[in-house]
Structures are given as C-alpha cells and as structure tokens.
Amino acid sequence: MSDNEFRTIQSVGRAGLIKEITEETGFRNEAVISGVGDDTAVIQETEQRVSLLSSETMIEGVNFDLTYTPLHYLGYKAVSMAVSDIYAMNGKPTAILVNLGLPNKLSVDMVKEIYRGIYSAGNDFEVQLAGGDLTASHQILTISVSVYGRGEKNQIIYRKGAHQDDALCVTGDLGGAMAGLRILMREKDHWKEHQQNQVQPDLGDYEYVVKRQMVPAARKDFINMINEKHIRLSSMIDITQGLVHELHQIMDASNVGAYIYQAALPIAIETRQVADEMKEDVDKYALYGGEDLEMLFTLPEKEVEKLADHFNDFAVIGKVTETGEGLKMQTPDGDVVFFDDENESADKA
C-alpha cells in the first residue's frame, strides 16, 4: 500500500477509477478478441462464431430498495439487465449463472419469488439458468448475474464503429425508469410518514413509469428485427447509466463527436407528467436517467429509412460529428449546449 493520502473514489469518479485500474495490462489470452471497454467480452470460438460474456451485480440499498420492489420483479430485472448487454453487441443470450447473497431477513419463499422472476425472464429471453450459488450475507441482499451469449463474428456491433455523419438513434423512450424511481421514492416517504412498514404500492396513475423502473425489458425485439431485416448498425450500446453517459462511451470508443437535438429526445407522456409534478426538467430525466435498457445506436443516414420501414419504436436524436467536437445539444430555441466530459454523467453512475 502506498503512503499517499486517502484519495476517495468520488474524487476521481467511476470513470477515473476504471482508467487507473486498466492502465495495467495483465495477462492476455489470444482467444479474447475484445475485453474491457465494451458491453461484453468477445471470445473467438470458431472462424465465424464468438462467445459473449457479461455480468451484472445489484446491491440492496444502491441498485434496489426492498421496501417497494416485488421480489419477482427484482429477479426479472437482474436477468434483463444482464441479457441486455448481449443484445447490445447484437448477440443472442444463451445461459445465465445467478449468485445470491442472502440475508436472514429473507424467507425461503421470498427467495423462491426472486427465482420466479429469474425463470420468467429466462423464458422471455430464451436463456437457461445454468448455475450459480447461494451465499449468506449480512443484512443486505446482493444479486450477481453472469450471462453467456453468442454471435456471428462479423455481425458483432461494437461501440467503436460510429462514423462521422451517421444518424444517432435510440429505441423506445427515455427517462421513464428515472421518473418511476421518483414516484417510488416519493411514495416511500409518504408511507414512512404514516409509519407503515409494509408497503402496498397503489401506483395506478404511474403504472408505465413504475414498471420501467421495476421491470425493464431488454430489447430482444429490436435485435431480432435488425437481424431478420439485415439492417447494419455501425455502433450500439444499451442505456443503463443514462444517455449522456452512453453517448460518451460511443464517442470515446469511436473517436467521434455527437450532436443531438433536445426536441428529438423521445419522452413518454407519463414521464413528462412526473417531471411536472416534481417541478423538475424532464429533459434531465431523458439525458441522465439510467436503467431504461433502450438501445442507443448509430447507422449510416441512408439506412434510416430502411429501418423505419420495418420498425416504429425508435427516434433519430442527432448525428455523429467529427473527432474533437465533443457532445453538443441544440435546444428547441436554437442555442447550443456543450457537455463538458463524461465525468458529468459518470459521477451520477
């Protein structure tokens, strides 16, 4: 251990920490085509085929709150988050391993509820639960999902493939998961005031955004469609930590800039309603809200029309610009906002 002062992780940020750690290059295995720095690791299997590996850890109190999260939703979400990484490489998830750290406060039947969600997601995403482990844990529940998937080597879509003038697109709508979280946290405060420990969420008016938060679905439909219709994307990433953060990942990997139109950000009506109620700026939800599990992708401008012929649920939000341009956003009244660097979003991670 060095004699340096205590540098907090906050002081360097998540991105800074990752940078320091990956300065060291450890052992290299020739089968690994791509390691740190994309949605999944990519491993060569045959001349044509690769394996894709990713993992996701969710920690109680950080990534979820048991006071309002149904346990089967939690199991589903953990799997959905994991397989989303495979889809983001244009791969097909095959198998998952699940490790649970189990505190005493969970009963056998509560653990079975978590697995009900895991099996349900397994059916939806056609992945087999192929192993894992159960460990005791003090106080907090932890869920780790490892996922193995497959892809055709020359069909894998990396973060690094974006080219200047490509269209910048997202599937679905943005900020819904964050709006759902806002509602759940407000309701929790309300329940706390009324000293109810057992929470029975009555979230009738906000079902859409609350489900976006609690049980987001990975975009298998989009990935199946682009493969069926032979639409070639130039880069892709799934939105787990917010649009601005993911944009910076693509920009850094592809060595490009990005220009987005604020007015083009796809936002659901219910998400707007929540932001209004909270007296917050809904565009902040769309720009920084995580966990939507939508796909952010780029493709040549001329391919957009072909995509639109087969798929409705996406929006063009801007375009790829040249190296050094950074991330800029044009506001509805024509001003241009510049986003400093990725630490802005990384700090929110």
Added chain:
Amino acid sequence: MSDNEFRTIQSVGRAGLIKEITEETGFRNEAVISGVGDDTAVIQETEQRVSLLSSETMIEGVNFDLTYTPLHYLGYKAVSMAVSDIYAMNGKPTAILVNLGLPNKLSVDMVKEIYRGIYSAGNDFEVQLAGGDLTASHQILTISVSVYGRGEKNQIIYRKGAHQDDALCVTGDLGGAMAGLRILMREKDHWKEHQQNQVQPDLGDYEYVVKRQMVPAARKDFINMINEKHIRLSSMIDITQGLVHELHQIMDASNVGAYIYQAALPIAIETRQVADEMKEDVDKYALYGGEDLEMLFTLPEKEVEKLADHFNDFAVIGKVTETGEGLKMQTPDGDVVFFDDENESADKA
C-alpha cells in the same frame, strides 16, 4: 407471495433451498450440455470443444474480513476460487469478469491493491481480465468473479462419474485454510482487546496455514499433469466447502457411497499444531474445513500407481462404495462412523 409462515433459510439449509429452487425447470437451451449441479455449466461449442462457465461471489463480513486481509490477497483469492471451478472440470480458464461493490471506506489506492491481486492471479492462471463493473456499495465490499474456460468435450470430468471400487483421493492437505482462519480470528480478538484498529498481523509461526486461508492457490499443476500424462479420473470436485460436503456432492451425482479412512486424511503439521493450541479435533478441520481449494477425485484403483509415478502431492483417503452405503469413516481404532446426510455439512456452508 404465499401465506405460509416465515420459513427461515436456516430451517431448510442451503442444500434444501437449492433443491426447492431447482424443482422448477426453466427455459432449456440446447447448447447447454450441463447446467445446475456441477462445478461449472458446460456449453457445446464445436463437436470436440465445450465452454465452461462459473462465478464466485465474496461478501465482506461473510467470506472475508478486511481487518486482517491484505487487499491484494483478497483479489488473488477471488480469482483463484473462480478458476478452481474450471480446473475441477478438467478445463482451462481463459477469461474473467470482475464486479466490485465499493463502499466509501475504500480509497482509490485500496481498490488498485485489489486489482494488483487480480492481475497477479491472472498471470498465474493465464486468464485475461476481460471486463466487469464497479458499483457503489453501502458499507460492505463485495467481489464477484465470473470465469470462462474451455475443455475438450470428451475430457471433461463431471461429479457424476465415480464408480464403485474407485479409489477416493485428494490433492495436498486438508483443513489448513480453517486452521488459518482460527489463528486470524484469535489474533483479531487479541488486537481488539488492545484496542488497535489497524492490524499488523505478526503470524510468523503460522505462515503456512494463514496463507492457506488468505491466498489459496487453485491446483493448475495437478490438472496440467493429468492431461500431460493422460491420467483419466472418473470424477472430480474442488474443496471449497469441506471434504464431507464435497464427498456428498460426488456421492449424490454418481449415486454411490464412500468409505474413508480417518488415518489417511492428509493434514499438515502446522494444521495439527493449531488444532492442539485451540484444543480442537484436527480431523474436524480436515472433514469440514472449507476453502482449501484442493481437488477431491476418484479413479480406478489400478490407475493410482500410474498417477503416483508422476505426482506426489496426493493421498488415497478411501474408496467408492455401492449405492445406499452412504458415507462411512473408519477410525484408527477400527470403529466405523456413519455420516448422516449432506445437511450436516451443508449447514456449515
């Protein structure tokens, strides 16, 4: 959620919980040759080759104690535990993903110490760190390692292959990791009494067992040797939860019994010294102590001599018996002890 009473996890035990969870059969993917129930999942890649997947989660306060564990040892151990599962299938580890849940009490340099251990293990076991994630965590450090490895399909060694009259063997010696833990816990109590928070372990007399606990090495040497010398084992498992527990895994998977000789249990002198000091039975350490990362394996009696020609560091501890015989142990004075069922060990997991 059902209306049943609150059944604690302790009341059914880890094995019972796993049984209840795996009663449900979820989605099956045809590429998955073997899923839940062995050291790793096995996935068919080509006619000859399979991929092996496993994962390991370590939780502070349960699996390790930061008051006396050097952080680089911790990183090393997490990787060692993960790759050990690949070796236990007679596979070769290729790549790992590491997810850390990081509490504020860790500085940037402390996190880098963990990675120093991870990279060091990567070099020793020839695995590439190929991804992972960093998440904030409240209070406790969590480490999840996913490991991907490879094997020849017809050379994979499952738990299910043990046959009646096979010799039952272990590599190395048993109970050392548990002895090390005993010493560390005693020293911690001592330090606490003297109100020292910063622990500088002076463990000169117990270096061997303390290292067995803190930084166990997966038996790559043994696996390399059996492949070089074409020695065919009939079943294998790595010892992470104790000999009796692992024996029951092989017995259940192979549908056989086991007969072991207490006098044949390989125990290091230092392990005996610790047990003496603690006024405990050293055979309990050997039978129930976890984390030794030694290999428990079976092979035809006539193959033992061939193995001994090439490798010294193993002991024959008994033999495989017929179905229904359960687990029996012959004591040095000729008595026979019967081990009830695996819950005895599972409760200690």
